[in-house]
Amino acid sequence: MRMLRWLLLVLGLSIAVSPLHAQEQVQPDERVVRNVVVRSGPSTDTPAIEALVPGETLPVSGDVPLWYRVQLDDGRTGYVSKAWTVPVVGPAGIYRVHSIDVGTGLALFVEGPGFTLLYDAGTQDDTRRGAHNRVVNYLRKIRPDLTTIDHLILSHAHKDHLYLMPDIFAAYAIRNVWDSGRLYDSCGYRDFLDRVSKETGVAYHNGIGSDREHEFSFANCQSEPKKVSVRLGSALELKSVPLGTNASMRFLYLDTALHEDPNENSLVVRLDLGGKRVLLMGDAEAGQRNDPASAPDAGSIEANLLSCCASDLRADVLVAGHHGSKTSSRTAFLDAVKASTYVISSGPYLYSGTGLPDHEVVAEFERRGTLFRTDRDDGACKVNPAKIGADNDGKVGGCDNILIELSSAMPVRARYLQIAD
Template sequence: MTRLIPFLKQHIIGYAALILCISLLAGCSFSGSTKNSSAGGPVDGKGKLRVIFIDVGQGASQLIITPSGKTMLIDAGNNDKEQVMLDTLKGYGIKRLDIVIGTHPDADHIGGLDKVIDQLSIGKIYMPKVSSNTKTFESVLRSIQRKGLKVSSARAGITLNLDSGVQVSMLAPLTKYEDTNNMSAVVKVSYGKHSFLLTGDAEAESEKDMLASGADLRSDVLLVGHHGSKSSTSVAFLKKVNPQYAVIQSGKGNKYGHPTQTILKRLQKQGVKVYRNDTQGTVEILTDGQHFQIRAER
């Protein structure tokens, strides 16, 4: 019995310390901090803006769900990701998209849009004034036509009416470019104190024009341009945006070498926390306008 007393004291003290720790944590709020869990799973999104960077391999797609339940889809991955897109939207309970944006005609951005448009109720569609003779682009246009929808021009200076509590504006394209990447629609989404800059495949030429335009580029979260290619995310642009977090949408072992070490080192030097679809799967960022919560699939 005598020998048991020190043993019991040790465990009672340890248990008390654990209870105290749990009590303290229960009263904490996370300001600008991250919490990783399975993206797409059950989550309390009440009063929060949700920005989901969908893992579509070597492509891009972002789903925005506002605090009131309004929805916006930017791009939809390549042609072979159509079912992934439909399954993902179903998983989030999405039956209607209030706004759809095809940033530019590249297949790895708009390849899945035709099936999304076919299967869901659609509000407004925005695409830049640039055409393509590819089957992918033509298929998207046919789906739009079948639904009796019209395409609005995606260009700088447009304010999108998505949700009264969320500000959505287009910052690019500012002019006509020969390279379709630079024709990418660039969208800034703001809620409370926090904002997201979603850049499509915009490259240095478009970035330079955005800098010259005097637009407010400052954002907490940056979708790294062109999947992390060194043709985008110029030093001047990155410094102006000054993000706390960055997301790179690229596929595992892709033939382009995305993301490049040049951009990864540039982001690291700037002190930016990076999330990647190729290593972490779908990434979801939630904010109540004051704090962040970041969830990764893996």
């Protein structure tokens, strides 16, 4: 009987999975010529479900003797042999930027060794919350292990950047919130700040103050509460903020003034990830709608950035300002950025009667590099029977997600990620 107990203990230990940091990566050993087989279980007797080829990596979620447990892009779990894979650590780690297809809006999820970040989560036309919130659905699919978002950034308080955020607080612990602090008198922004005020352990950073209570009033919102008091943490400043291993974010533009259009308050952020740069523009503009070759209007965000800090704009990836509108992305600005990969997050909603992106901006991006668009297949997406969130629902969103992978050890890799939950 004691021998049987000992054997059971050994067998139990042999299959117990040791937790590792969720963002550790593995890649094929240098001896691998073709690929490493990803199996459904920690044994060569289990079926092959995927292949890991040289130059690619997979995130590790745990290990057992002789095997790493890895997370596939579609959310499945697999196992790779330790004999044929090696961990990727430090500067060679992989950083992933996900442009989530939310219809007409913007939601960017960023993950890397030691951190997670969400920049905006809003939509104009895919407005279901709760169980059908496509941002939460997407995160649960690609990162079922995720419990905490380290940094949540609201570029500005328009619905197409904000609307889906309250559910993020309900689904995850939030450590830091970054917002210009410019009051936008809407129920959506009120709901956002209300969730911030109730989040345990959160540090709320904006440009209007620090280390004190601040009360926001919402006269235009008919429902309660009419006022929200939020404890301010350290101030948001135009400087770098550490994220994780070999990663930081730098706020390049902050404006807390009460402009008529909140687009003028967009937080512009540059992500520095393993030697690569990603520039996030929110709805930052260059002025009125105009041809890309036109100079940015004086006083616009693009003009101000070119004047103060053109060298800081250099980036490998540009997430287009204002959904690819002719109000943004002037050639002088793009010349300073010098990106090779471009992302437009948009959908069918008409802004003041105009659909975005504008074809002139699309042509300019395609002339300069490779363009990825979340709206490329909106018609078919409405009846897609297998997408993120509700399927075949007559709505856009959930189909053309974009995954960008960055590392100091390789060129930028970008592709569409069409998955279902």
